[in-house]
Amino acid sequence: MENMKLSDILNHFSNNDTFLKTPERLLVFNGEQTRFQLAMNDSITLIEEIRAIQKEFKAPIIIGAIPFDQRSKATIIIPDTFVNYHHSNLIDDLQTANQPLSIEDSIDLPSRLQFNDMVQEAIHSIRKQQFSKVVLARSLKFHLQEEPPIKAWLTNLLHKNKQGYIFSIALDNAQNLIGASPELLVKKEGNIVTINPLAGSRKKTYDLVKDKAIENELLHAEKDLHEHKIVVDYICEKLDPYLAEIECNEKPAILYTDTMMHLSTVIKGKIKNDTTTVLDVAQLLHPTPAICGAPQKPSLEFIQKMEPFNRGYYTGIVGYMDQNGDGEWVITIRCAEINHKAITLFAGAGIVNSSQQDSEYNEISAKFTTMLQAMGLAQE
Numbered sequence: 001m002e003n004m005k006l007s008d009i010l011n012h013f014s015n016n017d018t019f020l021k022t023p024e025r026l027l028v029f030n031g032e033q034t035r036f037q038l039a040m041n042d043s044i045t046l047i048e049e050i051r052a053i054q055k056e057f058k059a060p061i062i063i064g065a066i067p068f069d070q071r072s073k074a075t076i077i078i079p080d081t082f083v084n085y086h087h088s089n090l091i092d093d094l095q096t097a098n099q100p101l102s103i104e105d106s107i108d109l110p111s112r113l114q115f116n117d118m119v120q121e122a123i124h125s126i127r128k129q130q131f132s133k134v135v136l137a138r139s140l141k142f143h144l145q146e147e148p149p150i151k152a153w154l155t156n157l158l159h160k161n162k163q164g165y166i167f168s169i170a171l172d173n174a175q176n177l178i179g180a181s182p183e184l185l186v187k188k189e190g191n192i193v194t195i196n197p198l199a200g201s202r203k204k205t206y207d208l209v210k211d212k213a214i215e216n217e218l219l220h221a222e223k224d225l226h227e228h229k230i231v232v233d234y235i236c237e238k239l240d241p242y243l244a245e246i247e248c249n250e251k252p253a254i255l256y257t258d259t260m261m262h263l264s265t266v267i268k269g270k271i272k273n274d275t276t277t278v279l280d281v282a283q284l285l286h287p288t289p290a291i292c293g294a295p296q297k298p299s300l301e302f303i304q305k306m307e308p309f310n311r312g313y314y315t316g317i318v319g320y321m322d323q324n325g326d327g328e329w330v331i332t333i334r335c336a337e338i339n340h341k342a343i344t345l346f347a348g349a350g351i352v353n354s355s356q357q358d359s360e361y362n363e364i365s366a367k368f369t370t371m372l373q374a375m376g377l378a379q380e
């Protein structure tokens with residue numbers, strides 16, 4: 001394949017198209033043969049339906065977005081055409097796209113006081129041993145005077161987040177889901193499966209010396225290591241029956257995004273059964289304690305009772321699967337749901353026994369920065 005400029009690819013991109021850039025490849029999906037909506041736990045399973053449609057349409061690949069709540073409908077797209085660019089064929093010539101926004105109003109939900117109450121209630125439940133961790137989220141909703149410049153935001157996300165998973169998914173009714181997630185839920189290539197949970201975070205300062213000191217502090221922070229271990233233990237336990245030769249470092253490393261640093265563990269293993277697809281593994285794991293809590297049921301119930309909004313696609317997963325059942329699915333975070341002129345950003349943080357309400361609030365504010373910067377609403 002000849003080398004392509006990213007700017008040329010974006011010039012041809014429209015809001016009805018779907019786009020996913022991973023650290024290794026860029027997938028651009030134009031038009032669609034069909035799309036369908038089905039919940040992960042409907043009676044015909046989502047995966048069976050995808051496999052049937054892949055056969056019927058002889059579709060080499062499907063792409064989709066699955067919501068946080070497994071009872072809500074996922075959107076699966078069978079594209080007309082798609083191009084799969086390898087990283088080495090892309091010329092990264094992108095410049096920041098400045099497009100000023102006229103904001104009619106913005107709503108921050110929950111309020112700071114409500115959020116503090118939610119954290120206190122969560123800590124109370126943790127002390128009563130109802131669960132050991134719960135991830136609580138906030139949302140920022142903007143109403144714009146004009147249609148949002150999605151292509152400019154996508155350009156900015158690509159420009160700033162070289163290592164992440166950048167996506168723009170064309171949902172139903174001309175809605176879009178856009179973001180730059182750092183978190184790989186699962187990748188399957190042949191019989192090798194890779195999972196890369198993140199939990200435990202600090203905001204970057206962009207001062208190399210200070211960031212090195214923060215990194216060192218995070219690597220030894222008891223609260224964050226505990227929060228992280230809950231996720232890794234959950235994943236390893238779930239995978240054990242399905243994977244052989246599981247490799248997992250004992251201590252987490254640091255993963256940097258453009259704005260944050262996170263504790264990160266790479267887990268790898270070999271699929272025992274050839275018919276297991278990447279989505280089977282995703283379904284097995286989702287929602288992990290990185291975005292829900294542990295144990296899953298009581299923490300999920302707590303989220304649904306306490307959060308003053310429906311998460312929708314936020315903390316769900318986006319990704320693709322080919323005919324061999326291979327693919328990559330990433331956790332839908334650092335993202336925004338775009339519904340015409342209404343834009344909703346979401347971000348969350350893991351609450352454990354020793355959480356401090358102010359630092360959790362500030363951590364979430366820092367996580368909003370990925371999207372706010374792309375929208376030109378936060379300082380670079």
Ligand SMILES: C=C(O[C@H]1C=CC=C(C(=O)O)[C@@H]1O)C(=O)O
Nearest residue numbers: 198200201290333347348349350
């Ligand atoms: C839930 C989010 O982040 C997750 C991913 C990385 C670190 C996290 C944390 O430290 O709490 C969260 O688990 C989010 O960005 O909305």
